[in-house]
Amino acid sequence: MLPVGERINYDCYILFPNHHEGLRLHKELKAVGIKCTIAPPPRAATSFCGISLLVAEDLIEPARQVIDRCGVKIEGIARIPREASTSGGK
Amino acid sequence: MDITYLDNAATSWPKPECVYQAVDRFNREIGANPGRGSHRKTIEAGMLLLETRELLARLFNVKDSSRIVFMPNVTYALNLGLKGILNPGDHVVISSMEHNAVARPLHALEQTGVEVSVVQCAPDGSLDPHDVELAVRDNTRMICMLHASNLTGTIMPVEEVGRIARQKGAVFLVDAAQTAGVLPIDVEAQHIDLLAFTGHKGLLGPQGTGGLYIRPGLEVRSLIEGGTGSLSEEVSQPDFLPDRFESGTPNTPGLAGLGAGVKYLLEVGIEKVRRHEQELTELLLSGLKEIKGVTLYGPCDSRRQTAVVSLNVAELDCGELCFMLDRNYGIISRSGLHCSPLAHRTIGTIKKGACRLSPGYFNTGEDIEKTVRAVAEIARGSR
Numbered sequence: 448m449l450p451v452g453e454r455i456n457y458d459c460y461i462l463f464p465n466h467h468e469g470l471r472l473h474k475e476l477k478a479v480g481i482k483c484t485i486a487p488p489p490r491a492a493t494s495f496c497g498i499s500l501l502v503a504e505d506l507i508e509p510a511r512q513v514i515d516r517c518g519v520k521i522e523g524i525a526r527i528p529r530e531a532s533t534s535g536g537k
Numbered sequence: 538m539d540i541t542y543l544d545n546a547a548t549s550w551p552k553p554e555c556v557y558q559a560v561d562r563f564n565r566e567i568g569a570n571p572g573r574g575s576h577r578k579t580i581e582a583g584m585l586l587l588e589t590r591e592l593l594a595r596l597f598n599v600k601d602s603s604r605i606v607f608m609p610n611v612t613y614a615l616n617l618g619l620k621g622i623l624n625p626g627d628h629v630v631i632s633s634m635e636h637n638a639v640a641r642p643l644h645a646l647e648q649t650g651v652e653v654s655v656v657q658c659a660p661d662g663s664l665d666p667h668d669v670e671l672a673v674r675d676n677t678r679m680i681c682m683l684h685a686s687n688l689t690g691t692i693m694p695v696e697e698v699g700r701i702a703r704q705k706g707a708v709f710l711v712d713a714a715q716t717a718g719v720l721p722i723d724v725e726a727q728h729i730d731l732l733a734f735t736g737h738k739g740l741l742g743p744q745g746t747g748g749l750y751i752r753p754g755l756e757v758r759s760l761i762e763g764g765t766g767s768l769s770e771e772v773s774q775p776d777f778l779p780d781r782f783e784s785g786t787p788n789t790p791g792l793a794g795l796g797a798g799v800k801y802l803l804e805v806g807i808e809k810v811r812r813h814e815q816e817l818t819e820l821l822l823s824g825l826k827e828i829k830g831v832t833l834y835g836p837c838d839s840r841r842q843t844a845v846v847s848l849n850v851a852e853l854d855c856g857e858l859c860f861m862l863d864r865n866y867g868i869i870s871r872s873g874l875h876c877s878p879l880a881h882r883t884i885g886t887i888k889k890g891a892c893r894l895s896p897g898y899f900n901t902g903e904d905i906e907k908t909v910r911a912v913a914e915i916a917r918g919s920r
């Protein structure tokens with residue numbers, strides 16, 4: 448249980464059908480300065496291919512705009528509560 | 538003896554230095570399997586494939602680079618384009634200049650009930666688009682044609698035939714083996730639905746590379762199924778591209794080299810490549826025309842052909858001519874039927890074959906002058 452009033456932070460994983468789309472988006476996001484990290488998809492988000500892009504929650508909207516503009520095919524975005532914020536309660 | 542390589546229509550040589558370096562760098566420093574897992578090396582390998590695909594997309598004016606699927610060469614790409622589309626009862630129109638890479642798969646498909654019409658080209662290899670239009674029937678599913686002949690260099694009216702295909706609702710498959718990297722190719726402007734290319738000729742990449750562009754929305758059957766690194770939990774083949782047609786570990790070092798070759802071409806500009814090759818062709822044609830006993834095939838006009846010139850010298854066997862050029866002068870050419878019996882029948886050389894000289898971007902005017910002198914000496918000796 449989270450202490451009352453503590454904000455839950457989420458990590459956002461953009462999921463892809465294949466590496467091609469994932470690496471393409473990585474390139475496009477970097478080109479416009481949106482910070483992202485290539486990571487294995489979280490297990491909770493049934494895996495589609497070997498990689499996902501980890502993006503901070505507040506950058507998801509700008510990232511979505513890039514996805515639409517470039518026509519990158521994604522399989523969805525998984526929001527996973529950040530470990531650090533939950534581990535405190537253990 | 539200095540070697541003068543004039544067999545670029547078979548495979549280009551030498552390659553730009555950056556191509557050798559890209560292959561070497563991949564093998565030494567990366568070496569991983571692309572598209573599998575998530576470690577740093579698979580990402581680097583995957584990035585190389587992405588870059589090569591995007592460079593090719595730029596070269597061919599393809600909007601979505603995932604529509605370019607990599608294959609070992611244009612022969613595989615043509616097999617996929619033909620066998621992945623045509624069904625028994627379908628009709629396909631081809632030209633009489635096609636390579637065996639088209640003629641043989643179609644011969645096999647004819648056994649299953651596919652119907653084939655061959656449009657007769659003129660003896661210089663040229664094709665009248667109107668004849669293609671006349672060959673189209675109600676059940677015509679496809680028009681398949683090379684962009685330029687590997688025997689005579691004759692440039693085909695791709696845009697006009699593309700327009701006819703679009704009007705008639707037929708799929709247009711183009712064999713760009715001889716033109717990718719040498720002549721402008723624009724899949725939109727030329728109405729190309731399927732573009733088959735090979736990496737090791739005009740694109741200046743290594744052997745074992747090539748691919749097929751597939752227009753969005755066009756349904757093509759996959760001929761090979763297997764691991765793709767995607768949707769691994771499912772037993773059925775992914776339906777998205779390029780995965781649908783790219784099972785198994787690709788030729789990543791080769792494709793890294795192909796990317797370097799295409800990048801080199803985009804930097805130099807294919808207009809410059811074409812201009813240089815056209816000048817060499819002009820020099821070769823004008824020199825050979827003056828030699829008594831030489832028979833030239835094709836348009837004999839550098840504006841209407843790629844850098845491919847086929848010839849015979851009097852009654853000399855074409856194999857003997859190539860052998861003499863090689864042994865006595867270090868000039869590398871190619872004799873025989875060039876995997877193109879249909880084309881040889883069209884130009885009237887099916888019995889005797891021909892000797893083919895094909896300069897490339899790295900040949901010089903001196904190479905051509907040396908070759909003209911050599912042919913002149915051989916022609917004098919054989920009289």
Ligand SMILES: Cc1ncc(COP(=O)(O)O)c(C=O)c1O
Nearest residue numbers: 610611612636638683687714735
């Ligand atoms: C017109 C044409 N089509 C197909 C091919 C086959 O090329 P590849 O051996 O790279 O598959 C060639 C080259 O030999 C060619 O010139």
